[in-house]
Amino acid sequence: MTPVRVGVFGLLGSGNLGNDGSLEAVLGYLRADHPDAVVDALCGGPEVVTARYGIRATRLHWYRGEYRTASRAGAVAAKGLGKLVDVLRTGAWVRRHDVVIVPGMGVLEATLPLRPWGFPYSLFLLCATGRLFGTRVALVGVGAGAIEDRPTRALVRWSARLAAYRSYRDAQSRDAMRAMGVDTARDEVHPDLAFALPAPEATAPPGPPGPxxxxxxxxxxxxxxxxxxxxxxxxxxxxxxxxxxxxxxxxxxxxxxxxxxxxxxxxxxxxxxxxxxxxxxxxxxxxxxxxxxxxxxxxxxxxxxxxxxxxxxxxxxxxxxxxxxxxxxxxxxxxxxxxxxxxxxxxxxxxxxxxxxxxxxxxxxxxxLTERNAATARQLTEQFTTLTKTLFPATAGTHHHTSRKAP
Structure with a gap:
């Protein structure tokens, strides 16, 4: 059998530890439950992702100055050209995969300053080309929120509609997408993916006057x-x-x-x-x-x-x-x-x-917290089981989710 080709997508390896932790949790799931899958990334920091997680990675944007403010005419032109080039680059990357996973992150929200032609545009390209080429795009355990800016809201709404699978890290994220016109009747809510990472033993006596x-x-x-x-x-x-x-x-x-x-x-x-x-x-x-x-x-x-x-x-x-x-x-x-x-x-x-x-x-x-963490672990097991049934139906009967160590 040909191995399943899985891509991971997002602002990964760019310095945000939360984003990378979500990636780490998904890689742990894939290596435990789908060890034959061939995994690579389209991401913000490909060198970091390859060095840290041992997977091939491609830069998310053709234009390297994507997230710098463009003030000179040359930079503005290069950024505009990059938007067109990224249509082709994203489509070519997506069509090489059977499944693309967006691991966690607040990809459907604007709780921090955000321009529509930055990451929201990139996410829309991913979901649109996934639908075009028949690649299943999964937004797994993502955050969402009400968005006032109309261009950003439109890109986020269409990205969610075009995805093959959606789950959220809290109920209000699902509610926000429903309020923005997305049919969420089959969408599930599970704890944040980072809760799947192994927890260390407490190393300090509980309570004050510790650090x-x-x-x-x-x-x-x-x-x-x-x-x-x-x-x-x-x-x-x-x-x-x-x-x-x-x-x-x-x-x-x-x-x-x-x-x-x-x-x-x-x-x-x-x-x-x-x-x-x-x-x-x-x-x-x-x-x-x-x-x-x-x-x-x-x-x-x-x-x-x-x-x-x-x-x-x-x-x-x-x-x-x-x-x-x-x-x-x-x-x-x-x-x-x-x-x-x-x-x-x-x-x-x-x-x-x-x-x-x-x-x-x-x-x-x-x-x-001990009680709530135990319940959270059970709920994440359900998340990964559902993910296997939805995205990897050929292996759903042969793999089961197990307790994993970090990759």
Missing amino acids: VCVGVMDFHGGNDDRARAEEIHRRYVDGTTRFVRALVEDGRPVRLLTGDACDATVVASILDAVDSPLVTAAETASLADLMAETAAAASVVATRYHNLVCALKAGTPTLALSYAAKSDALMARMGLAAYCHPAREVDADRLLEQFRELEKRSAELRRT
Whole structure:
């Protein structure tokens, strides 16, 4: 039999640990349940993906400056030409595959600044050429949200309609797609794919006065906040800095975490402002590294969605600096709905009150997270079983989902 040809697609290998963690979870599933599949990627950072995961990878865009602002006439022309060339490049890549998987990520949302002719256009090309050439495109465990910008909304809606399979990481994502005119009657909701990654053992005594992990983000608001992006950023950094300083004044060691390369500027700002040996910055290259950091902490306060996933998966009491409804939904799923604080309006005094309440309930919340993580593992087993039946019907009776180690 000819091996099944599987492609993975997205902004992978580009510095976002959450995106790469979703890829890692899908590769673990494929290697466990479909070991004969031939896998390659069309992605943002092909060199990183090949080096880290051992699969062939092709650059997502013909024009290398795709995500840089084009101000000169030559750059504008090159970017425009790239959009046309990418139609042919994407189609040629898609038709070589039987299945293409978009692993997790917020590919159907605009909770961060986003231009329609960036990734939404690329996703539309993928789904349209998949339908044209008969390649099954699966949006697996993705995030979605209501989108106000009309061109972006249209591209996202048509991408979802043209995909052969869709599942979401929370119910509100499915609701958002339904509200945008997509028939979601057969779409399923499962936990975020990163919950399929192995969790480390806790390495610190539970509860205070142990170290606190604070996950930060280069946060400027969402797609609809461009007019006040700098104000939002300043309030976020100032409020988070005040919170870290208060922890230090209590004698607590603080470990700063990131989830994307761009977050380093916020880390540097906090280190400079607080200027204490109790505050250090973690060097993390994967979600496994993030989980290890959070497993060693008494408590976690974090902004990025996958910082939260890692802390919750590690079973550490966690407070979310929430910048989107997806964070609130995740915290509710894991039994910590009361511990959300708005990232756009960080109030250091109120945040400290919530944090102290979180730590008072540390033992209880750790038990809650143990129970919720067990349920999440069962639900992800169902996700992968459904994926096999839908995308790999010829092997559905010969492979079964098993417990996997990270690739």
